[in-house]
Amino acid sequence: MSIYTVAHSPDADDIFMFYAIKFGWVSSKELRFTNMALDIETLNEKALENFYDITAISFALYPKIRNEYALLRTAVSFGEGYGPKLIKKRGKKLKKNFKVGLSGRYTTNALFFRIAYPDARPVYMNFLDIEKAVLDGKVDAGVLIHESILDFDENLEVERELWDIWVDLAGDELPLPLGGMALRRSIPLNKAIEAEQMLTKAVAVAHRHKTLLSKMLLERNLVRIDDEQLQRYLDLYANEHSITMNELQYEALDKLFAIGFEHGYYDCPIRAQEYLIPTEYTTLRELH
Known part of the structure; x- marks a missing residue:
């Protein structure tokens, strides 16, 4: 065997x-x-x-x-109309070179993010730590993946859905x-x-x-x-x-x-x- x-x-x-x-x-x-x-x-x-x-x-x-x-x-x-979410503190305005928590250099969401936000400064970390890093101000924003997209702190809001970035890049509503x-x-x-x-x-x-x-x-x-x-x-x-x-x-x-x-x-x-x-x-x- x-x-x-x-x-x-x-x-x-x-x-x-x-x-x-x-x-x-x-x-x-x-x-x-x-x-x-x-x-x-x-x-x-x-x-x-x-x-x-x-x-x-x-x-x-x-x-x-x-x-x-x-x-x-x-x-x-x-993803079919959904996917990872770029989140930030409520009411926060992101600068062009904002610092962002990403779940890894080789992840699909990181690829889309770097294309859509070439001036942003990625900080790679375990996806479980991203929400807290945004709340604590260690990063200006973060991309939530996996179960994190279902429920996150009420002091955070979605800046952009990665589904929307995908549609912009793909030019069609193919599954993400x-x-x-x-x-x-x-x-x-x-x-x-x-x-x-x-x-x-x-x-x-x-x-x-x-x-x-x-x-x-x-x-x-x-x-x-x-x-x-x-x-x-x-x-x-x-x-x-x-x-x-x-x-x-x-x-x-x-x-x-x-x-x-x-x-x-x-x-x-x-x-x-x-x-x-x-x-x-x-x-x-x-x-x-």
């Missing part, structure tokens, strides 16, 4: 999508997964080191790791690409295909049994939010569109990668579907 490490973030959507495997609802005779929960920027940095077998990443990072990792079709998070999963290319292809199939089943099973799985996560204190917020958050980022990417999501990813290339963040433009695991291998092997 092959054992692979799946690294994911501790936010509710990643926990939700992986724990169908952890609870034994999805299994394989050939594969077993261990898991590691780390904040998204640590995962991005580890992916640059080719560290974990399978890892959650910010989509904006992917072109930088494309030679070492294949892009998975499953466990994806896109935020995060997904990548698998190390050194894994044998047949194992890689089975791993993706197993993860896809896990996301589908988790979605189908959302109420029961949510209850189990809450009872075990595996998420940082209460039941009402958990349901709201899962509706946003762990829904039916998280199971397998669709054509509109691929189009959105291609747009993201094109925007990044146009602004000098990538060495070449890429198309997402050219970097997926070639599942046709299984069919060809069966024919022979």
Whole structure:
């Protein structure tokens, strides 16, 4: 049996999508997964080191790791009219070179932010610390991600939605690409295909049994939010569109990668579907 490490973030959507495997609802005779929960920027940095077998990443990072990792079709998070929020103290007027708290250099929200606000001064920190940093005046503003977007201090207000920045950059209302999963290319292809199939089943099973799985996560204190917020958050980022990417999501990813290339963040433009695991291998092997 092959054992692979799946690294994911501790936010509710990643926990939700992986724990169908952890609870034994999805299994394989050939594969077993261990898991590691780390904040998204640590995962991005580890992916640059080719560290974990399978890892959650910010989509904006992917072109930088494309030679070492294949892009998975499953466990994806896109915004549909929503996403991270740029927040500040109520009534505060931001200067052109305002100091902003961002959740990491390689995150998708940081890419959009740097393009939209080239004169701002980023301060990178754990996303859980951003709200307090704004309240304490350590930064003038901050970009909230994950569960932080659901509920924040009443002394703060939204300066701008990153969804609006995305629409301005993309020129169309495509879904906002935020995060997904990548698998190390050194894994044998047949194992890689089975791993993706197993993860896809896990996301589908988790979605189908959302109420029961949510209850189990809450009872075990595996998420940082209460039941009402958990349901709201899962509706946003762990829904039916998280199971397998669709054509509109691929189009959105291609747009993201094109925007990044146009602004000098990538060495070449890429198309997402050219970097997926070639599942046709299984069919060809069966024919022979």
